[in-house]
Amino acid sequence: MTADLLKASELHKVDPVFGQVSFDGHEQVVFCNDKDTGLKAIIGIHNTVLGPALGGTRMWNYTNEWEALNDVLRLSRGMSFKNSLSGLNLGGGKAVIIGDAKTQKTPELMTKFGQFVDSLSGKYITAEDVGMETKDMDIVREVTKHVAGISVEKGGSGNPSPVTAYGVFVGMKAAAKYKFGSDNLEGKKVLVQGIGHVGEVLVQHLTESGAIVTVTDINDERVHQIGAKYGAKIFTGADLYSADVDIYAPCALGATINDNTIHNIKASIIAGAANNQLANEAVHGKILKEKGILYAPDFLINAGGVINVYSELVNWSREQVMQKTENIYNTALEIFKFADDNNITTHQAAFSMAQKRIDDTKNGLNK
Structure with missing residues (x-):
């Protein structure tokens, strides 16, 4: 997402974050930084009324931190509505990692990110998004149970795509x-x-x-x-x-x-x-x-992807996942x-x- 496409809703350095278009009463925004691994991440928790905030982690080479913050605020807000419309007992959250997924993503970076997720004690559950793969979630799973979308071999639902x-x-x-x-x-x-x-x-x-x-x-x-x-x-x-x-x-x-x-x-x-x-x-x-x-x-x-990863939390069968996804038509x-x-x-x-x-x-x- 480039800055020129977001002029109507982007964050501005001279303005306060609270009250801007992208900020919509978010409950919590967590900035994660680790010098050793190079991790720079932001976790946005928009709303947890319906349950813990679940949303994927996106790794993208953002132009600057403000662009990343704008993205995580908009994405986490969207997850609240996605999870609500899908009838899931989940709130809305999202995470972004600033960097090039092809050249800067390492097992050590993913482990450190998982530790930050774990520090939130289940208020946020992560999964994969742009720049992430199932194997990355498997690494995160080694340090926190608050992750979904792990591989079938490790007891998960696999790639939600x-x-x-x-x-x-x-x-x-x-x-x-x-x-x-x-x-x-x-x-x-x-x-x-x-x-x-x-x-x-x-x-x-x-x-x-x-x-x-x-x-x-x-x-x-x-x-x-x-x-x-x-x-x-x-x-x-x-x-x-x-x-x-x-x-x-x-x-x-x-x-x-x-x-x-x-x-x-x-x-x-x-x-x-x-x-x-x-x-x-x-x-x-x-x-x-x-x-x-x-x-x-x-x-x-x-919403099919989040329905798929939610199945790991509530032990839905594949048939139940597809039935819930097919209901998107009626909704x-x-x-x-x-x-x-x-x-x-x-x-x-x-x-x-x-x-x-x-x-x-x-x-x-x-x-």
């Missing part, structure tokens, strides 16, 4: 049902931006459903590999946002829907795996609504209708439903 992708797929189908009258994606033109672990599996589901898939990614080699593997088209235009497609699926980093891109979007539906797709939720959510573009809230349809339809009935954006509708569950629990109404 395939379940995340499936949730995005069923959420996309629900959006198609609501927008086009049918959830059949055969012949629909879909642009997938970002073909990492989640994006690739989404491309697979879309290809198998008969969709006409176009892919794009900052990794040119990866684009050609996935294009050849699934018979997908490779985007070669100058502006992917103005591409002639039915569905735009952002699956890379967030804030791709911003002041510079939103007026170019020609897709009828936006449904992808990326977190915080709207740079400014109020402004850009309203513009999408006015343009008649159906936005499937990211913190709803990308999405409910949110789309609620938004239209109340003349609000789909983001507002999803937020309202998620916040109501948190508030009802806080007030003792959910027993």
